[in-house]
Amino acid sequence: MGVKSGPEMSVPPLRSQPTRDRILAAARERFGSTGYDATTIRAVADDAGVHASIVMRYYGNKEDLFAATLSIDLALPNLAALPAEERGQALVRHFLSRWEESDHNDLPALLRSAVTHDKARGVLLDIFRTQVLPAITSLTTPERALETAALIGTQILGLALTRSVLKLEPVLALPPEVIIARVGAVVQSYLDGQEN
Incomplete structure (x- = not known):
């Protein structure tokens, strides 16, 4: 049958x-x-x-x-489809909005836990290797990709730590558009290969 x-x-x-x-x-x-x-x-x-x-x-x-709780998809935008000069701000805007959506508190949780917990640290590094690095590799030369992604990580993780985990008042007081413009400019300089 x-x-x-x-x-x-x-x-x-x-x-x-x-x-x-x-x-x-x-x-x-x-x-x-x-x-x-x-x-x-x-x-x-x-x-x-x-x-x-x-x-x-x-x-x-x-x-x-x-x-x-550690299964996290950053859902990164297709930065290669954007004009080159808009990519830094687009990346910062994406992360900022994702952290601050009420149903996406997984990134602050992971960041807070990664400081003291090896498994969380491993997950964070894996996200860097499998999601962030490939996105940056598509925008720059293979020789510059790792350094560029690492420098961008310092900005993005620093922003996440001060705004979403430590809740540092001066950072919380900054309007999102100010953060997007200023931090985005630094991220853009890394993508462009400029020295700061």
Whole structure:
């Protein structure tokens, strides 16, 4: 007896998916605000409105829960499609808007945790190697790509650290357009190969 042909049946989502999503959102927020060491399963459970045993049932221990929060796609824009002189500002604008969207608190969480946690540091370096470096390589010579990407990383990570993690008041007070213009100009100089 053969398999029936016809339109593909969509697989319904797990009944537990909303709870799983709520736990992951709470974990990202908690890891982002307090870091890996200070985050507890109980605190994440409280934030998600579930019992700690539910968190452990779905995600195991704290290490596994943390690992589940680290899947990050930067969704970088196609910089090569932009006029060369607009790329620095476009990159800064992209990162700034992504960090400050309420549903994308994964980057601050990763950055905060990477300072003290080897797994988070490894994920951050992997994101650099697999997402940032290829995007920059497409814009410059292979000889300059690594140095250019690293210098851009100092600006982007420094901005993220001071604005989204440390919440340094003078940086928070800067309007986004000022940050995009000024930091974007520095990033642009790295892309152009200019000395600052």
